Amino acid sequence: MWKGSISFGLVNIPIKMYAATEEKNIRFRYLHEKCQTPIQTVRTCPHCQVEVPWNEVVKGYEYADGRFVLMEKEELEKLLPDENKxxxxxxxxxxxxxxxxxxQKTYYLGGQDQxxxxxxxxxxxxxxxxxxxxAQITIRSxxxxxxxxxxxxxxILETIFYPDxxxxxxxxxxxxxxQDLPAKELEMAEKLIENLTTPFDATKYKDEYRERVQEAVEQKIHGQQIVESPSPKPEKVVDLMEALKASLEATKPKKKTTRRKKATS
Structure with missing residues (x-):
């Protein structure tokens, strides 16, 4: 998606950039309910009440409510950073x-030769x-x-936000x-964190909502009835100390039991 180089000091490394991540969402399109035709987005002017072609569209910055300063394409091009790749x-x-x-976003960087x-x-x-x-880089102006x-x-290159x-x-x-926190509650909260601490394994986590939507779409494609997932039962409201105690009990590591060997005569 981008070809250039890495430079530091007098060193120059030719590289190519590749997207490292992708968003996996179930994408829906808006349809006309009557005929199920995809709806088109039309640019209209509410003042003139007409459709506006691209050649009549200009860029404006709203510096106050309803007040704009116009910026021509040529003016903006003069302000573009130097694309030195x-x-x-x-x-x-x-x-x-x-x-x-x-x-913000991650990109893989590969060399331009083996x-x-x-x-x-x-x-x-x-x-x-x-x-x-x-580092600084200019991508798409x-x-x-x-x-x-x-x-x-x-x-890899991770793009990051500027401080402002x-x-x-x-x-x-x-x-x-x-706040002055009770020492006992803080101690129990720390113990609960310890009980739930484990090495990070990204494969453990999944987008359950996306999987349910995908399954429902597949069911509709094959003419099957969609089965709703059961609603969770409302939990009883307990105070903070009771919640900590119950959580600690539920997350205690299970002790391994050892069988005693029978004595032989």
Missing amino acids: AIEILDFVDLSEIDPIYF NSKAYALLREALRKTGKIGV KQTLGVLRVLEDCL EIRATDQVPYVPAG
Whole structure:
């Protein structure tokens, strides 16, 4: 999807970029109920009450309610960043210094030939130092910030948000602060976390809703009746301490029982 190079210092590594992830959703189209024909999206002007062709569409920035400043295509093109087709590494940092909230989308980076010594050199240097590279790249006329790191034997680029794109946590209402928590409840909560702690295995998790929708669609295709999943029974409301005790009991590791050998004469 993109061809260029990685540059850091005077080193230049030719690479090709590939999408590393894909969203798996059940996609529906809007149909006309009467004839089941897909609905088309039509651009209309509510003031003139006419359909608007693309050659009459312009870009405008709404700086106040109902007030716009127009930007011509030529004006915007002059402001485009330099598309030098390079992932320019600006700094090297520790991965632990970047909060996951910054991460946006992942891309695989492959070499432009089978035996790229520079590619392998950067990969091994990143692996041995435990560092990641903070870089800038221009994709589809948009300057993007990203980090370069190693996954297995592949270099990957993670695009990340700029700091001013991250909303401050103090904008979130009703966040408890400065509460004195009972020591016993805190201890039990910590113990519950320990009981539920396990090595991460991504294959354990699945999109159950998407699977149910897919199954329902398949049933309709084959003319079968859709069976609804049973509704969960409402749980009894308990206080925090009771909930912690019940959760701890339910998550206790099962003890292995050992059978005693019978004495032989």
